[in-house]
Amino acid sequence: MESFNKVGMTAKFVAYWRQYTDIPFAKDVAEYIGASEAIETFLGNNQITPDDISWYAPLFEIRYKSILEAIRRKGIKQVLELASGLSFRGLNMTRNPHISYVETDLEELTNEKAVLVSRLTQKYSLADYGNxxxxxxxxxxxxxxLSAIRHFHSDQPAAVISEGLFPYLTIHEMETVVMNIRDILTKFGGAWITPDFLLKGDSTRTFFQRRRAGEAIAKLTERQLHRTMFESEQQLFSFFDDFGLRAEVLNQADLVPVIVSIGVLKLPADIVEKAKQKLNLWVLTPAAK
Ligand SMILES: C[S@@+](CC[C@H](N)C(=O)[O-])C[C@H]1O[C@@H](n2cnc3c(N)ncnc32)[C@H](O)[C@@H]1O
Structure with a gap:
């Protein structure tokens, strides 16, 4: 498990960039975990300044918000999130008592997160609907x-979310997780919503500093990022097909009209337009038998 726990630090990295957005709780969380100090030190040690890679903020903002919107459009009311890190979409969505949301991650990170949840609950006097x-x-x-969602209603569909997990997995690990998700969807129906698959040629790490950031994260996590890339959309669809999943592709940018971090960080207005083509959001459903 040690090798996965090192990936936990990347949750801090995402939390750092989310503080420049209007995502609920993001600023509090970044402050509680001392994200600025930790990440700026980490970047500095790798000769990177936050300005070099500030485009991460809109990319993480759009990713988070597009998943939220996709769940809403599907009308699914029970959600399991894998590897939820220091993201609090579940805490936010469950302000609606009709939504049931389970955030999961590895034990060490989940214990740290529980402290943050109780601080947020106190600060905002969040009601506990048990959802x-x-x-x-x-x-x-x-x-x-399966144990994490044992209270889900088996006669209602479930959404499974993974955001930023698959890039760290080997192909064998990917297959295991996909089988687990497939089994959950077979039981409940519903959809797996994920932005996690990168096609060859879609990498945004073309510039020196971008590559450098990827290399620094790989060194930190001892996991090579995106070592498993699919050659084409066709190959990815056939991978899903092997697991009995039918893929639909949405574009994250189409789902998110407002991206606050572009203004906050004074980034070029066309930054998302330029990256748009690569911002896929995959929606997988069990194929009809
Ligand atoms: C890049 S972070 C993304 C976190 C979160 N989804 C977000 O968008 O902020 C990757 C997360 O994967 C988690 N992780 C790594 N291996 C895992 C595993 N085998 N099972 C569950 N979570 C895992 C790490 O602990 C970390 O929180």
Whole structure:
């Protein structure tokens, strides 16, 4: 598990960039975990300044918001998030008492997150409708995942979310997680919503500093990012097909009209337009038998 726990630090990295957005709780969380100090030191040690890679903020903002919008459009009311890190979409969405949301991650990170949830709950006097759960679960462990959602209604569809997990996995680990998700969807129906697959040629790490940031994260996590890239959309569709999943592709940018961090960080207005083509959001559903 040690090798996965190192990936936990990347959750801080995402939390750092989210403080420049209007995503609920993001500023508090960045402050609580001391994200600025930790990440700016990490970047400095790798000869990178935050300005070099500030385009991460809109990319993470659009990713988070597009998933939120996709869940809303699907009308699904019970959600399991894998590897939710220091993202609090579940805590936010469960302000609606009709939504049931389970955020999972590895145990160490989940314990840290529980402290943050209780601080946020106190600060904002959040009502407890019993519909938000934070549960440790390794995405590779089917039983842990099933146990985390044992209270879900089996006659209602479920959404499974993964945001920023698959880039860290080997192909074998990917297959295990996909089988786990497929089993959950077979039981409940619903959809797996994920931006996690990068096609060859879609990498945004073309510039020196971007590559350098990727290399620094790989060194930190001891995991090579995106080592498993699919040659084409066709190859990815056929990978999903092998697991009995039918893929639909949405574009994240089409789902998110307002991106606050562009203004906050004074980034070029066309930054998303330029990256748009690569901002896929995959929606997977069990193929009809
Ligand atoms: C890049 S972070 C993304 C976190 C979050 N989804 C977000 O967007 O802010 C990757 C997360 O994957 C988690 N992780 C890595 N391996 C995992 C595994 N086998 N099971 C569950 N979570 C895992 C890490 O702990 C970390 O929180």
């Amino acid at each position: 938000f759960r934070l549960t440790p679960a390794d995405a590779l462990d089917r039983n842990q995942l």
